[in-house]
Amino acid sequence: MSSQGIRIAIDRGGTFTDAWAEVPGRQEHIVFKILSVCPDEYDDAPTECIRQILEIALDTTIPKGSLLDLEPIESIRMGTTVATNALLERKGDRVAFLATKGFRDVLLIGNQARPDLFDLSVRRLKQLYETVVEIDERVTIEGASEAPSDGPIDVSSDPALVVGQTGEVVRIMKKPDLDAVRADLEELKAQGFKNLAIGLMHSYTYPDHELQVTKLAEEMGFKVSASSVLQSMAKYVPRSQSAVADAYLTPMTFAYLDGFRKNFKGQLEDESANKLLICQSDGGLTSWSKFTGLRGVLSGPAGGVVGLSRTCYDDADGTPVLGFDMGGTSTDVARYSG
Secondary structure, eight states: OOOSOEEEEEEEOSSEEEEEEEOTTOSSOEEEEEESOOTTTOSOHHHHHHHHHHHHHHTSOOOTTSOBOOTTEEEEEEEEOHHHHHHHTTOOOOEEEEEETTOTTHHHHTTOOOSSTTOSSOOOOOOSOSEEEEEOOEEEETTOOOOTTOOOOOGGGOTTEEEOTTSOEEEEEEOOOHHHHHHHHHHHHHTTOOEEEEEOTTTTTOOHHHHHHHHHHHHTTOEEEEHHHHOOOSOHHHHHHHHHHHHHHHHHHHHHHHHHHTTBGGGGOSGGGGGEEEEOTTSOEEOGGGOOHHHHTTHHHHHHHHHHHHHTOOTTTOOOEEEEEEOSSOEEEEEEOO
């Protein structure tokens, strides 16, 4: 039996972790389930799964706690609900939200949509951020009117006009005072904040102000989630919500990955890093170094949908299929129609 080319897939849930492996020369696949948290037996469930798989595939004994060698492994594909469950259980890190002056309540107001239109007892969900800092800056979209009389805008006629990334003409009303921003950030640091979410008006097309604040904050030691970098969309509310969610969940996600990596030779910082790919919220795969809280919110559920589409959906028939995955911490429901 060949000990090379082992392919592993792991689903790390909140309660249980499922493992599957294909070993060249072995007729049956290796499939088993272990507890996701069992400190008396092991520190990390996916690592324990890989250790057990290597023991079976190599027909040897690998002591618990020893650094694992990934040389016999061809690939590891992993989905995780670490970020999902942290969001559901509100176990993320402290976040300060930086917004354009005058828009401190934009996420509290949201889009004013109610989950149940006729329910008179509306209950607002608690925001993920703890405090808001207003950045005194402003840009507007020039020529927003669609009147037929409006002609092309001459950007060269006014130094305050620039062309944004989307081709829209932007008027810079007020640039951020970085000295004032620094003072606000110093106060946040004194309060113990380490994570910032930045969402400024129209940064999807003109991200300069957001990037200036990001650069300053990172120089001061903050971890920053900038909306223009994460989700460059026109709508201010969902763009800012994405930044807040990323800032809230990324510290826990990175902490988990750091704990996972330390169990392997080279800590996945050498060529072995290419063997591990993690499922993102869109169903695609990415390296551990690019995996963030926002990308991991639906990591586990998205992997389930990919599997559902590959195994249960009939292209010739076209009948939509439903997926239901009830875990110990969260339950995922999906519909796939091609």
